[in-house]
Structures are given as C-alpha cells and as structure tokens.
Amino acid sequence: MQVRDIPMIKTVQRSLLGLALLFTGGVAADEVKVAVAANFTAPMQAIAPAFEKATGHTLVASFGATGQFYTQINNGAPFDVFLSADDTTPARLESEGATVPGSRFTYAIGSLVLWSADASYLDGTDAALKAGQFRHLSIANPKAAPYGLAAMQVLDKLGLSEAVKAKLVEGQNITQAHQFVSTGNAELGFVALSQVYKDGQVSSGSAWIVPDTMYDPIKQDAVMLKQGANNPAAAALVEYLKGPEAARVIESFGYKL
Amino acid sequence: MPLSKNDLDAILLTLELASLTTVLLLIIGTPLAWWLARTDSWLKRPVGAVVALPLVLPPTVIGFYLLVSMGPNGFFGQLTQSLGLGTFTFTFTGLVIGSIFYSLPFVVQPLQNAFEAIGRAPLEAAATLRASPWDSFFSVVLPLARPGFITAAILSFAHTIGEFGVVLMIGGNIPGKTQVVSVQIYNHVEAMEYAQAHWLAGGMLAFSFIVLLTLYSGRSHKMRAL
Numbered sequence: 476m477q478v479r480d481i482p483m484i485k486t487v488q489r490s491l492l493g494l495a496l497l498f499t500g501g502v503a504a505d506e507v508k509v510a511v512a513a514n515f516t517a518p519m520q521a522i523a524p525a526f527e528k529a530t531g532h533t534l535v536a537s538f539g540a541t542g543q544f545y546t547q548i549n550n551g552a553p554f555d556v557f558l559s560a561d562d563t564t565p566a567r568l569e570s571e572g573a574t575v576p577g578s579r580f581t582y583a584i585g586s587l588v589l590w591s592a593d594a595s596y597l598d599g600t601d602a603a604l605k606a607g608q609f610r611h612l613s614i615a616n617p618k619a620a621p622y623g624l625a626a627m628q629v630l631d632k633l634g635l636s637e638a639v640k641a642k643l644v645e646g647q648n649i650t651q652a653h654q655f656v657s658t659g660n661a662e663l664g665f666v667a668l669s670q671v672y673k674d675g676q677v678s679s680g681s682a683w684i685v686p687d688t689m690y691d692p693i694k695q696d697a698v699m700l701k702q703g704a705n706n707p708a709a710a711a712l713v714e715y716l717k718g719p720e721a722a723r724v725i726e727s728f729g730y731k732l
Numbered sequence: 733m734p735l736s737k738n739d740l741d742a743i744l745l746t747l748e749l750a751s752l753t754t755v756l757l758l759i760i761g762t763p764l765a766w767w768l769a770r771t772d773s774w775l776k777r778p779v780g781a782v783v784a785l786p787l788v789l790p791p792t793v794i795g796f797y798l799l800v801s802m803g804p805n806g807f808f809g810q811l812t813q814s815l816g817l818g819t820f821t822f823t824f825t826g827l828v829i830g831s832i833f834y835s836l837p838f839v840v841q842p843l844q845n846a847f848e849a850i851g852r853a854p855l856e857a858a859a860t861l862r863a864s865p866w867d868s869f870f871s872v873v874l875p876l877a878r879p880g881f882i883t884a885a886i887l888s889f890a891h892t893i894g895e896f897g898v899v900l901m902i903g904g905n906i907p908g909k910t911q912v913v914s915v916q917i918y919n920h921v922e923a924m925e926y927a928q929a930h931w932l933a934g935g936m937l938a939f940s941f942i943v944l945l946t947l948y949s950g951r952s953h954k955m956r957a958l
Contacts, residue, residue, distance in 0.1 A: 540922060542922035542923060542924065543921075543922050545924065546921055546922065546924065610818065610819075611821075611822055611904070613904075616905065616919065616922070616923075618919065618922065618923035619919070619922040619923055643906070644822045644904030644905065644906060645904060645905035645906075646904075646905075647900060647905070647918070647922075654799070655821075655904065658799055658800055658803045658805070659803045659804040659805050660799065660802075660803040660804070660819065660821040660822065661822075661904075
C-alpha cells in the first residue's frame with residue numbers, strides 16, 4: 476500500500492485539484508504587467524480597477540524609479556508596458572529597439588510642488604524656501620528622477636542652489652522624497668503634485684505649486700515593450716490610457732494632458 | 733582610475749562607518765554576550781530573541797522603523813530634540829546607530845558562543861587562585877575567547893560594509909555624510925553610469941576578498957573554539 480492510496484491523502488489530493496481548477500477559470504482574460512513611475516502610483520491604483528472592470532483583463536503594476544526600470548528592462552525584466560516619468564527614457568528604449576515601434580505617447584504632463592506635511596509651514600508661495608529656516612529639503616535623485624531634475628532647475632532659477640546644498644537630502648525616487656517629508660524628517664520637499672493633490676486641492680499639509688515656467692515640462696511618456704507586442708491586455712491598456720475615463724482620473728490628480 | 737570625488741568619499745565613509753560600528757559593537761556587545769552566556773534569568777530567552785531579530789528582519793524594516801522613530805514625531809527623535817541634538821536621520825550618527833542595530837547579532841552571537849565554550853571550570857580555577865572577577869575576565873576569559881572576538885569583529889565589519897537597506901531608508905544620499913559605497917553603486921546603476929559602478933563594485937569585492945583571506949589564513953592556526 477502506497478502513501479497515495481491512503482483514503483485521507485486521496486481526499487486531500489482531490490481537494491487540491493479541485494481548488495486548482497477553480498483558479499484556472501477566465502481563460503479569455505490576459506494579464507498585462509506594467510512598470511509605473513513612482514509619481515503615478517496613486518492615479519494608477521485608481522485606474523487599475525476601472526480598467527479591469529471595463530476590459531476583463533488583469534493588471535499587475537510595479538512602481539519604482541524610471542532609471543531603475545530602464546536598467547531592469549534592459550536586463551530582461553518581464554514588463555509589457557512602461558509608464559515613465561520622463562520622455563527621454565522611453566525614447567532611449569525605442570532607439571535601442573526594446574519597444575514596439577510607434578507605440579510611444581505622452582500619457583500625462585507632471586507638475587512639481589513644494590510640499591510640507593506641516594499645514595502651517597508653507598503659505599502658497601516660495602517664502603519659506605527663500606528664508607532657508609529649515610534643516611532638510613527633500614528632493615528625488617536628479618539623476619534618476621525627472622521630478623528631482625525639475626527641483627534642481629527651480630532651485631537654480633531662484634538662485635538658491637548653493638544656499639540649500641548642505642540641506643538637501645535625496646530620495647531614491649519621488650516616493651521616498653515624499654516619505655522623508657511626510658515623516659517630518661525633512662521640513663519640506665519637492666514632490667509630484669499628484670502625490671498630494673486630489674480633486675482640486677492639496678489634500679494635507681501645505682504647499683507651493685511651482686509655476687510651470689520655472690522648470691522644463693515633465694512630459695511623461697508611455698511605451699509598449701517588446702514583450703507586450705502580442706498581448707491583447709497590453710494593447711487594451713494603451714487604448715484605455717488614451718481614453719476619456721483615464722483622462723478624468725489623471726487630471727483629478729493634478730496632471731495636465 | 734575613473735573614480736570621482738564622490739566615489740572616493742563614499743569608500744572612506746564606508747570604511748569609517750564599518751570601523752566605528754565594529755568598535756562600538758565590541759564595547760556594547762561584550763557585556764551583553766557575557767550576561768547572555770552566564771545568566772539563568774528568565775530574561776535570557778527574550779533578550780536573546782531581540783538580539784537575533786536583525787538576522788531575520790529585512791534591513792528595510794529596521795530602516796523604516798528608524799526613519800519613523802528618529803524623526804521629529806518619533807520617540808527617539810523627540811528624545812534627541814529635547815536634549816538639543818536635533819534629529820539623527822540624514823546624519824552619520826544616525827547611520828552608526830542604524831548599523832549598531834543591524835550588525836548587533838553578528839557580534840553578540842559569536843561572543844556568546846565563545847564565552848559559553850569556556851565553561852565554568854577555568855573561572856572557578858581562577859577564583860580559587862584569588863583572582864577577582866574583573867581580573868579573571870581580563871586574564872582568563874578574554875584570551876580564551878579571542879577567536880570569538882576575531883569572528884565578531886570580522887563579521888561586524890564586513891556586514892556593515894555591505895549595509896544598504898538601512899542606509900537607503902534613513903540616509904538621504906548626502907555625499908560625505910551618508911552616501912556609502914553600496915548606495916553610490918546603486919546611484920551609478922540608476923544613472924546608467926555603468927563604468928563607475930563596475931569600478932566601485934569590483935573594488936569592494938576585491939577588498940572584501942583580500943580582507944577575509946588574510947584574516948582567515950591568520951586564524952587557521954588557532955581554529956579551536958570556532
């Protein structure tokens with residue numbers, strides 16, 4: 476008599492088989508793996524369920540820094556679609572042949588905001604920044620995150636680069652830059668408007684929405700990667716992102732289109 | 733050698749951090765390990781478990797809790813602020829504190845094992861020869877536990893050199909203060925500066941290998957207790 480003949484083992488095996496069969500339903504739906512720039516985390520989390528409901532496909536999102544994703548994609552990371560925080564990285568991937576040609580489009584135009592978790596710290600202007608009475612100013616790493624680069628441009632425009640140099644702390648991506656401010660470790664920081672903005676206003680803390688003229692436009696491009704070429708879910712996602720429902724969500728987070 | 737000033741600063745900073753952490757941990761860890769080795773108190777198990785926590789916790793967990801507690805709203809941060817020391821996030825001191833937590837079990841456990849291996853007999857013999865507890869500790873225990881101390885020092889140094897998750901959470905990437913080699917390599921890779929990443933990573937690999945090789949060949953003659 477083998478172990479597999481024992482009645483209880485047979486029951487367990489049959490139950491496991493039954494469970495496995497239950498989960499393999501929905502053969503018509505495909506899965507799209509998306510690499511999403513950290514600043515777009517909240518909008519994507521709002522768009523994903525709507526997309527899944529509308530199309531029946533599954534969306535699996537990974538959030539991180541644009542520079543990091545570029546390296547990972549070049550080393551075979553299994554993404555179908557890439558939502559970057561800038562327009563140069565998708566262009567670079569395109570010129571290296573890692574994308575489906577012609578699939579690149581701008582899905583959002585980002586806004587930079589100087590934000591503090593303290594609701595009384597900023598008064599809607601750059602006064603506190605110029606006064607310099609803070610110990611730490613948080614930005615995203617300018618070499619890896621376009622919002623970090625934009626922050627440096629703003630500091631240059633205001634002539635404050637040298638003055639704040641000793642107080643700068645860099646987050647590895649815009650999410651970490653935001654974390655430093657939200658935990659109070661940095662009194663203020665340059666973050667993406669989408670991280671602190673919902674339905675027409677800054678949802679907590681205090682802010683100075685930086686005028687567009689002070690930094691190069693943060694055009695955020697999306698592109699379909701080679702892996703997503705024959706994936707219907709990937710094509711459906713690209714279409715959905717260009718559509719009106721997605722546009723409504725994207726704009727509600729403070730992006731422009 | 734195409735290493736920038738930031739790269740060289742990062743190397744120096746990392747060596748400073750690892751050395752300081754090792755020295756401090758040997759000072760803190762020795763009494764703790766001695767107590768753990770000799771006590772029969774019910775606290776032995778819970779304290780031993782807390783000491784071993786950094787072995788199993790992802791470094792980002794340690795880093796995250798440090799970020800929150802060292803900040804102005806956290807327990808530790810409010811303590812340091814009331815002492816007029818400000819907050820320790822984004823400072824070298826903060827990194828040292830983080831590293832002490834991170835490498836604690838790597839010092840305490842080898843020392844505890846070494847102390848336990850000595851047993852009671854040598855100490856009882858020393859006591860019958862009128863050695864005071866301090867005297868017997870320094871003249872009997874320390875020499876016998878020397879392999880344990882060497883292991884503890886090597887492990888703590890090497891482990892702190894490789895520290896990444898904790899530094900990433902509380903460092904803020906400040907050149908000369910919190911930008912250690914592991915973070916700098918990560919920065920280079922993210923910025924697609926692969927040549928510099930190779931130089932730094934390869935250099936640290938070679939350095940670590942040489943250090944370990946030297947120390948292990950020095951110890952092979954004395955490999956008894958460990």
